[in-house]
Amino acid sequence: MHKMSIGAAFSETFAFxxxxxxxxxxxxxxxxxxxxxxxxxxxxxTFAAMASPTADPSVAFGAVGSIFLFALLAAIILYAACMLVWRGGLHPGEAPNFGWALQAGPAFAFGMFVVMIAAYVVILVISFVxxxxxxAAFGLGGGLSPDALQSGAVGGGAIVLLVLFYIAILLFMLWVQARFSVAGPVMADRLTRNPVTGLSESWRLTGTSQWVIVGFYVLFTLMTVAYMFVVxxxxGGIMGAMMGGSGFGSIVALIISAIVIYLPLLLISFSIPVGIYRALSPKAASDVFA
Structure with a gap:
């Protein structure tokens, strides 16, 4: 297995x-x-009916079904688009395979959903333990003494432990994301519909670079926050002036915000999995992103 560097991950991401x-x-x-x-x-x-002051309570139950169906269709369409992007980037010049993408995208989404559920179950079990x-420790110690409660030592210690626990959870979720970060590109590269293939190969490929990938995600998050702050x-002043005017100005301001802030971040987020995959698996053709 090839051990990647953070620099290589950034280089491959922006090349893609x-x-x-x-x-x-x-x-x-x-x-x-x-x-x-x-x-x-x-x-x-559905939303118009729910907003009506005379709406029947049964409308809310019907809305849940409609929203769930739309969310399912949205997942199928968006993940299919992801697969088309990744496959096209890894195999340039190849005709788009929409039938495969409409099957592989939802399969990948379901696989990641199962992984995330398993991760949350692990967190819940550890929290319970x-x-x-x-x-048991407090019980064996005879409970909390009044002096300890008045001094605030117990409260301060509990806060420190709580902060450390949340940091541990964050690191654990980043680690899980790192281990399965290239499952989608693997499926796209191999033109498979089996999410187990993508997940297992991602686990294998990221074995020697798992904490490097975590560091890459942390660094990328910090850069994203800095970018959004500066932009x-x-x-800020331009957007405020536009939104304080006519309704058309508000629409233009929202469009500018989406193009300048959110669109670049969205495109980069789609590029990151392939960038990591290429940094981990240099066996692919060196001119694949040329």
Whole structure:
């Protein structure tokens, strides 16, 4: 297994973005437009009925079914678009396989859903065990003394333990994300519909670089926060002036915000899994992103 570096992950990520940004805009933009139309057709009347002051309580139950169906369709469409982007970037010039993408995308989404559920179950079990341990410790110690409660030592110690526990949870979730970060690109590269293949191969490939990938995600998150802060300062006055005017100005301001802030982050987020995959698996053709 090849051990990647953070620099290689960034290099491959932006190489993929540079070579495939138009394709990504077409597929992701088309998926979002389609979802917008479907959302209006499927949920427009539902939300209007729920907003009515004379709405029957049964409307809310019907809305849950409509929203769930739309969320399912949204997952299928968005993950299919992801697969098309990843496959097209890894195998440039190949005709898009929409039938495969519509099957592989939801399969990948389901696989990741199972992984996340398992991770949350592990967290709940560990939390329960820790509660039992600390409960037993306090019980064996005869409970909390009034002096300890008045001094605030117990409260301060509990806060420190709570902070450490939340940091541990965050690191654990980043670790899980790192271990399965290239499952989607693996499925796209091998043109498979089996999420087990992607998940197992991702686990194998990331074995020697798991904490490097965690560091990459942490660094990328910090860079994202810094980017949004700087862009927010630059555009803050302009956006405020636009949104304080006519309704058309508000719409233009929202469009500018989406293009300048959220669109680049969205495209980079789609590029990161392939960037990590390429950094971990240099066996692919060196000019694949040329």
């Amino acid at each position: 973005l540079k070579a495939n940004w138009t394709q990504m805009l077409i597929y992701i933009g088309g998926a979002l437009v389609l979802l917008g139309i479907l959302g209006y057709l499927m949920l427009g009347s 820790l509660m039992l341990i600390f409960g 927010g300062l630059v555009l």
